[in-house]
Amino acid sequence: MTEKELIESGNMKMDWARNHMPVLAIVREKFEEEKPLKGLKVGMALHVEAKTAVLVETLAAGGAEVSITGCNPLSTQDDVSLALDTRKNISCFARYGVESQEYYEAIDRVLDIKPDITIDDGADLIFKLHTERTDLLPNILGGCEETTTGVHRLHAMEKEGALKMPVIAVNDAMTKYLFDNRYGTGQSAWDGLTRPTSLLVAGKNVVVAGYGWCGRGVAMRASGLGANVIVTEVDPIRALEAKMDGYRVMKMADAAKLGELFVTTTGNRDILTAEHFKSMPDGAILANSGHFNVEIDMEALASLAKSTRTVRHNIKEYDLGDRRINVIAEGRLVNLAAGDGHPAEVMDMSFANQALCVRYIAENKLSNGVHKVPLELDTFVAKMKLKSMGITIDELTPTQECYMSGWECGT
Numbered sequence: 245m246t247e248k249e250l251i252e253s254g255n256m257k258m259d260w261a262r263n264h265m266p267v268l269a270i271v272r273e274k275f276e277e278e279k280p281l282k283g284l285k286v287g288m289a290l291h292v293e294a295k296t297a298v299l300v301e302t303l304a305a306g307g308a309e310v311s312i313t314g315c316n317p318l319s320t321q322d323d324v325s326l327a328l329d330t331r332k333n334i335s336c337f338a339r340y341g342v343e344s345q346e347y348y349e350a351i352d353r354v355l356d357i358k359p360d361i362t363i364d365d366g367a368d369l370i371f372k373l374h375t376e377r378t379d380l381l382p383n384i385l386g387g388c389e390e391t392t393t394g395v396h397r398l399h400a401m402e403k404e405g406a407l408k409m410p411v412i413a414v415n416d417a418m419t420k421y422l423f424d425n426r427y428g429t430g431q432s433a434w435d436g437l438t439r440p441t442s443l444l445v446a447g448k449n450v451v452v453a454g455y456g457w458c459g460r461g462v463a464m465r466a467s468g469l470g471a472n473v474i475v476t477e478v479d480p481i482r483a484l485e486a487k488m489d490g491y492r493v494m495k496m497a498d499a500a501k502l503g504e505l506f507v508t509t510t511g512n513r514d515i516l517t518a519e520h521f522k523s524m525p526d527g528a529i530l531a532n533s534g535h536f537n538v539e540i541d542m543e544a545l546a547s548l549a550k551s552t553r554t555v556r557h558n559i560k561e562y563d564l565g566d567r568r569i570n571v572i573a574e575g576r577l578v579n580l581a582a583g584d585g586h587p588a589e590v591m592d593m594s595f596a597n598q599a600l601c602v603r604y605i606a607e608n609k610l611s612n613g614v615h616k617v618p619l620e621l622d623t624f625v626a627k628m629k630l631k632s633m634g635i636t637i638d639e640l641t642p643t644q645e646c647y648m649s650g651w652e653c654g655t
C-alpha cells in the first residue's frame with residue numbers, strides 16, 4: 245500500500261472504532277467544549293491501533309498536545325500510526341516489528357516533548373522516566389497506568405520509595421478490569437488464536453494458566469467454543485473458583501502432558517518452561533495473553549529446538565526432534581500481536597476512564613504514589629455505558645435506603 249492508502253485505511257479503522265465507543269464520545273464532547281487539557285502535553289506508550297487512536301484524538305480535542313508510541317513491538321498497526329501522525333497536535337512514533345533499541349528510542353522521542361501527564365501500558369515509559377530521563381520528573385503532574393502488570397510494577401516502585409510521581413491505576417477501576425480483562429481478553433485472545441491457526445477449538449484440551457480476570461475470560465470463551473478446559477493456578481481460592489466453575493484444575497507439570505493449546509494469563513514469568521515443553525504432545529500450540537514475552541520461556545524453547553521454521557503467518561514451529569511445538573506471535577500478547585485487540589465496546593470503558601483520569605490529574609494536585617480511580621469517575625463510566633445501551637435500572641427508595649443502613653429492622 246502507498247502511504248496515502250495506509251492513511252486512508254487507518255482513518256477508516258478509526259471511524260469504525262469511534263462509532264462503537266459511545267462513552268468516550270460523551271467525554272470527547274465535554275472536552276471539545278471545555279478544553280480542560282489546554283496547554284498540557286501528554287506522552288503515551290500504548291498499543292497503537294484504532295481504539296487507542298480514538299483516545300488520543302479525545303485528549304487532543306481537550307486541548308492537549310499528544311505524543312505517542314507503542315507499548316509492544318508487535319501490536320502497532322502502521323496504518324493507524326500514520327493516520328494519527330497526520331493529525332494536528334499529535335505525533336506518533338510507533339512502528340510494527342521494531343527491535344528493542346528502536347522500541348526504547350521511540351519512548352525517548354515521546355518524552356522529548358517534556359510531558360506534563362503520561363499514559364502507560366506496562367510502565368515502560370515511567371521506567372525510562374525514573375532511570376534515564378529523571379530530569380523530566382519535576383515537570384510531571386501525574387500518570388495513568390492501563391494494565392495489571394504495570395500497576396504491579398508501580399506498587400513495587402512505591403514500596404521501595406522509588407516512585408517520584410503520582411500515578412492513577414486505571415486498570416483497577418471496576419469499569420476497566422471487570423470488563424476489559426475478562427470479556428475483552430476472553431474474546432480477543434480467541435481472535436488471536438483462531439486467526440493464525442485457522443483450527444478448531446471444539447474438542448481440544450485447552451490449558452489456561454492463571455484464573456485471574458483475564459484467565460477466567462479466556463477459560464469461559466474456550467468452554468463456549470467447546471474445548472475441554474484445564475486451569476492451573478497458584479492461588480488456592482482462585483483454583484477453587486475454577487474447579488467450581490466446572491474446569492479441571494491441576495499442576496502445569498500434569499496439564500502439559502494433556503494440553504493441545506496453551507494460553508498463559510498470569511502476569512508472571514516461567515509459566516511454560518523446558519520441563520513442560522519436553523512432555524507436551526506433538527503439535528501443541530502455545531500463546532501468551534498475559535505479561536510481556538516472559539510467561540513462555542522462549543529462550544529455553546529455542547535452545548531445545550533442533551530447528552525452527554515459520555509454518556503460517558504468526559506461527560513458528562520448534563522442532564524438538566521427537567515432537568514439534570508451535571508458538572504464536574513470539575510469545576507476545578496474542579490478542580494484539582496476532583488479533584485485532586479487544587472489542588471497541590470494551591475499550592470504550594477503559595479509555596473513558598483514561599481520559600477522565602487525565603483530566604483529574606490536570607485539575608487536582610496529587611501526591612507521589614499509586615492512586616485509585618475516583619469512585620465517582622468509575623460510576624460515571626458505568627452509568628454512561630448503560631445509558632448508551634438503552635438500559636435503565638431501579639433506584640433505592642428512601643425507605644429501602646433507610647432499611648439498608650439501619651440495624652433495628654433486621655428481622
Ligand SMILES: NC(=O)c1ccc[n+]([C@@H]2O[C@H](COP(=O)([O-])OP(=O)(O)OC[C@H]3O[C@@H](n4cnc5c(N)ncnc54)[C@H](O)[C@@H]3O)[C@@H](O)[C@H]2O)c1
Pocket residue numbers: 391392393394421424425429453454455456457458459476477478479482509510511512515533534535536577578579
Ligand atoms: N492481553 C490483554 O489484552 C490483557 C488484558 C488485561 C491484562 N493483561 C495482562 O494479563 C496479566 C493478567 O492480568 P489479570 O488482570 O488477569 O491479573 P490477575 O492478578 O487477576 O490474575 C493473574 C492470576 O495468575 C495467577 N498466577 C500467578 N502466577 C502463577 C503461576 N505460576 N501459575 C499459575 N497461575 C499463576 C495468580 O494467582 C492470579 O490468579 C497481566 O500481565 C496483565 O497486565 C493482558
Ligand SMILES: O=c1[nH]cnc2c1ncn2[C@@H]1O[C@H](CO)[C@@H](O)[C@H]1O
Pocket residue numbers: 290291293295296365366390391392415424428432577580584585586587591594
Ligand atoms: O485493542 C486494544 N487497544 C488498546 N489497548 C488494548 C487493546 N486490547 C487490549 N488492550 C489493553 O492492553 C493491556 C495489556 O497490555 C490491557 O490491560 C488492555 O487494556
Ligand SMILES: N[C@@H](CCS)C(=O)O
Pocket residue numbers: 315316365366391392393394534535536537577
Ligand atoms: N505492554 C506490555 C505489557 C502487557 S501486560 C506488553 O505488551 O507486553
